[in-house]
Amino acid sequence: MAEVTLDGITKQFGTETAVDDIDLTVEEGEILGVVGPSGCGKTTTLRTIAGFETPTAGQVLFDDENMTHVPPEKRNVGLVFQSYALFNNMTVLGNVAFGLKMQGVSEDERHERARELLDLLDIGDLADRSPERLSGGQQQRVGLARALAIEPAILLLDEPMTGLDAKLKERLQREIGSLLDDLGVTALYVTHDQEEAMVMCDRIAVMNDGEVEQIGTPREIYERPANEFVAEFVGTANLLRASVSGDRLDFGFVEADADTLPVASGEVTAVVRPDDIDIGSGPVDATVSDFYYVGETVRATAELPDGRTVDVELDRTMDDLSEGDQISLSFDPSRIHVLRPRAD
Amino acid sequence: MTDGEESVRTDGGSATAGRGFTRANLRNAVGRSANKLVLAVVVLFLGGPIILTLVASFADTWQGVLPSGFVTLRHWSTALGIGETVGVQRGVGEGLAFSVMLATGGMLLNIIIGVPVAYALTRYDFYLRDWLNAFAILPLVPGIILGVAFLRTYPEQSGTALTLIIGYSLLKSPWLILTVQSTFQSMDLRQLEESARSLGASWPRAFLRVIVPNAQNGILAGAIITWTLAAAEFNFTYIVYTRGPRPFAIFLFNNINNATFLQAAAAVSIYFLIVAGAIIVLQFAGNKGFSTAREEA
Numbered sequence: 013m014a015e016v017t018l019d020g021i022t023k024q025f026g027t028e029t030a031v032d033d034i035d036l037t038v039e040e041g042e043i044l045g046v047v048g049p050s051g052c053g054k055t056t057t058l059r060t061i062a063g064f065e066t067p068t069a070g071q072v073l074f075d076d077e078n079m080t081h082v083p084p085e086k087r088n089v090g091l092v093f094q095s096y097a098l099f100n101n102m103t104v105l106g107n108v109a110f111g112l113k114m115q116g117v118s119e120d121e122r123h124e125r126a127r128e129l130l131d132l133l134d135i136g137d138l139a140d141r142s143p144e145r146l147s148g149g150q151q152q153r154v155g156l157a158r159a160l161a162i163e164p165a166i167l168l169l170d171e172p173m174t175g176l177d178a179k180l181k182e183r184l185q186r187e188i189g190s191l192l193d194d195l196g197v198t199a200l201y202v203t204h205d206q207e208e209a210m211v212m213c214d215r216i217a218v219m220n221d222g223e224v225e226q227i228g229t230p231r232e233i234y235e236r237p238a239n240e241f242v243a244e245f246v247g248t249a250n251l252l253r254a255s256v257s258g259d260r261l262d263f264g265f266v267e268a269d270a271d272t273l274p275v276a277s278g279e280v281t282a283v284v285r286p287d288d289i290d291i292g293s294g295p296v297d298a299t300v301s302d303f304y305y306v307g308e309t310v311r312a313t314a315e316l317p318d319g320r321t322v323d324v325e326l327d328r329t330m331d332d333l334s335e336g337d338q339i340s341l342s343f344d345p346s347r348i349h350v351l352r353p354r355a356d
Numbered sequence: 357m358t359d360g361e362e363s364v365r366t367d368g369g370s371a372t373a374g375r376g377f378t379r380a381n382l383r384n385a386v387g388r389s390a391n392k393l394v395l396a397v398v399v400l401f402l403g404g405p406i407i408l409t410l411v412a413s414f415a416d417t418w419q420g421v422l423p424s425g426f427v428t429l430r431h432w433s434t435a436l437g438i439g440e441t442v443g444v445q446r447g448v449g450e451g452l453a454f455s456v457m458l459a460t461g462g463m464l465l466n467i468i469i470g471v472p473v474a475y476a477l478t479r480y481d482f483y484l485r486d487w488l489n490a491f492a493i494l495p496l497v498p499g500i501i502l503g504v505a506f507l508r509t510y511p512e513q514s515g516t517a518l519t520l521i522i523g524y525s526l527l528k529s530p531w532l533i534l535t536v537q538s539t540f541q542s543m544d545l546r547q548l549e550e551s552a553r554s555l556g557a558s559w560p561r562a563f564l565r566v567i568v569p570n571a572q573n574g575i576l577a578g579a580i581i582t583w584t585l586a587a588a589e590f591n592f593t594y595i596v597y598t599r600g601p602r603p604f605a606i607f608l609f610n611n612i613n614n615a616t617f618l619q620a621a622a623a624v625s626i627y628f629l630i631v632a633g634a635i636i637v638l639q640f641a642g643n644k645g646f647s648t649a650r651e652e653a
Contacts, residue, residue, distance in 0.1 A: 064550055084553045091554040097547040101569035114556030162555060 013198040014075040014165040015040045016061060021070035023056050030056040032222040033070070038166060041196040043189070044227075045213030047206050049245070053222040054202045058168050061200060063087050074165050085114075090159030094171040096151040098143035104130065104154050105139040111162035122161075129157040132191065149180045156188065160195070167192070167199040173208060185211045206246045210234070218242045234285075236349055243283045243351070250284040250322045254350075261350065265317045266296050268345045274352040283349040286311070286325035291333075294342025298322070303333050314339060406628065413622040423618070431622035435611050452630065454601035458517060459587040459634070462524030466582045469525070470532040471568065471575060477533075478540040479549070493530045493537070502527060503595025515598030523596060524586035531585065532578035539574025543567075576642035583638065584631050604630075 016038040023031040031053040038044045046054040059065040061072060063084035072080045079087055090111075099107050105126050112122035130136045133153040143151060152172055159167055173181045189212040192199055203209050209216050210230040217227045218241075226238035237243035240251055254261045256277050261268050263282070274280070291312075298314035301321060310326045312333055324341070333339070412418055413432060416425025477489050497505070506519055513519045548570065552562035568575065590605035597606055604627060611623030 062550070062554060064553075083558075084550070085556050085558050087554075088556070089554055091551060093547050093551060095544055095547055097544060097551040099548070099552070099566050099570065101566070101572070110552070110557075111555035114561070158555070168554075 013040050013196060016166045016198065016200070017071075017073040017076075018057070018060070019071045019073060021057070021060055021067045021072070023053075023060060023065055024068045029222050031060070031067075034219075034222075034224050036217060036224060036227070038198055038200055040198050042214045043192055043197070043199040043201055043212060045201045045203065045209035045216040046219060047203055047209045047216060047246070048219035050204065052219040054219050055170060057219070058170055058200060058202050061166065062089050062091060062168055088162060088165045090162060090164035090167040092152075092155045092159050092167070092169040092172045094174045096143075096148075096155045098151055098154055098158075100142060100144050102143075103139065104135070104141050104143060104146070107143060107154055108157045108161050111158065115162065126157070126161060129161055130154075133157050148176050149184060152176065152184065160197070165198070167197050169199060169201045171203050173203070173205070181208070188212070216246075218245060220245070235347075237283060237351070239351060240281060243349075248286050248323055248325070250286065250289075252282045252284060252320070252322070253279060254282050255279050256350075261345075261348065268343075268348065273350055278353065280353055281351045283351060284322070284343055285347065286323040288347040289322060289324045289341055289343045291324065291326060291330065291339050291341060294340040296341040298339050298341050300333050300335055300337040300339060303335060314341060409621045410625045410628065412618060413625045415618060418618060431616075431619045432626070434615070434619050435622040435626060451602035451607055452604065452626075454517075455587060455604035455607070456630070456634070458520050458524060458603055459583050461517070461521035462528060462586040463579050463583040465521060465525040466529050466532045467575065467579060470529050470578070471536055471571075472563075474533045474536040474540055475545070475563070475567065478537055479545045493534045499523075499527055499589060499591030499593075500595055503592045506596055514596055515600065517600075519596055520593065520603065523592045524589055527589060527592060528582045528585045531581045532575075535578035535581060536571060536574045539571045539577075543570060572642060576638065579642070580635050580638050583634055587631060587634070588627070 018034055018036040020033055020035060021031055022029065022033050034053075034057065036044075036057070046057060048054050056065055060067055063072075063079070063082060063086075067080065070080075071078055074087070099110065102110065105123060108126035108129055109122040112125060113119075117125070127136060127139060130139055133156065135150055135153050135157070138146065138150060138154070143154060146154065155172070173184060176184065185208055192212075201209065201213055206216075210233075213230065215227060215229055216233050218225045218233060220241050226233060226242045228236070233242060233246050237246065237249070243249040243251060252263055254263045256262075256273055256275055256279075258276075259269060259273065261273075261280070261282060287309075296316065298316050300312055301315045302313035304311055305328065308328060310328050310330055310333070312324045312326065313321050314324055315321050322341070408423075412423040414427045414429070415423030416428045416430070417423065473492055477485065477492065502523055506523060507514050510519065545567065548566055549559070549562050552566040553559065557565060587604050588608070590609060593603050593605040594609070597603060602610070608623055608627060612620040615623075
């Protein structure tokens, strides 16, 4: 495994800039998630590391070795695709052993190593099957085994769980995340599913429009988003305008102490997560304008006295609310995150 | 609602749920029978003449509606040059073997050139791609025109096996390219190629070890089509052929032109048998040679 660094990477396709001067390091043994909306450049970033895109500017480094112009077959990267891309002209065992064959490993040894990996992924009994006869989850495991077999410098996963049903996805996330941790694999995990990234990744890079908005642990990204885009893209967020006065935040309908403030005065945006708002006895009066039950939780939209609305997430036992109900809201000031004003 | 119970339809009609005599059931029954009838008629219409020709080649005479005087091998012997009649062709066996070689050579040349061309047209986007695509899948010129062009351009090569092989390949390449292209379009070529390359395979190895085996069905179908069309290519052969063993097309032409109908039937039957044999061999070789689904790397 290696530490992989993208140093000032820019990739342009004609006049369109897919990736704009990004700096990113995937530390050895770390799983770095890359999330963002469609077209934000996350797959281009992955393909640049793999060698299938040559950057317009910048360098790709594997442990300080410049790999920018090294062809993909010489980089020793393991790729797991969204569509699995298994070789239907080979058995499952043949697929997993393919990379080892390209490395010149003897037949006995590569079959032995392939079988070990298949057993590790609980699909040892599928070794002689054709990939076409496997389920989606099984194919995904074969794809992963095949990529791991070559002991890659970095494992690149491009939305590998897309297309799987929710339950299977949940189970695979836990199993694969645990396996990658145990093996100490360096990995870049591209996904549009933030929850998946939070479950599987040690750190997350949030991308938008070809740029990296923030890199941090899942907790940092969720609880301390760097800007409005990250706050809204990762989870649900209430973005409330407030003015800073001393060490207090004035929302207009209520004032609150702030844990930390980026400025001494002026207008700011405060991020309040729906699950950090409680209903009961609180200083903020509101009216329920929308309410829906989603199984594990209950979600409501409440209208504040000044006409603004906030989204609230409650325990599912609180399902006796209905539209028009008058409620009182409270939130823990320590959970409010104030964004640094943008330097326009 | 139980079987046989009547329900009122909103369109004013009535229907009985489940089995029983209903308009829907009658429509289904008549439709299925009509389908089978049409299929039988089409099969008979297309296959009948072939079967009748094969059967007639073993008949002594055909004066009335059907041939009669079974079974005789006289016409087969004459067509193969074993018998002694006017128009007998000597060295027919050598000619047929020569034709097999020509058709196989044309097919192989088509595969070597056509498969990469089909891949490039499907996989990559480049300047003038659409024009090249049209150029590759349209039959260029009729066999007669190509034959005259070859004679004019390479007069010293006229009638040689190489000329015939190249001509057959050129004339039949659109069929192979189109068939293989269709197969490639159903595959995720980019991801297969990148998957193989990420595992350490160079581009040529990825193409030969992964892409081509996964497209074996299309390549095989294209090869069969190319072989059978090349084997029967008459126009080009007639213009270019000058000496040596007689190719298939000339063999058939001589037997149809200068012989009885039943001898012609024998010649055509020989052609069908050779083509059928070639298809079987190609299927077998294709499945073994590509070594797919059971390969363990």
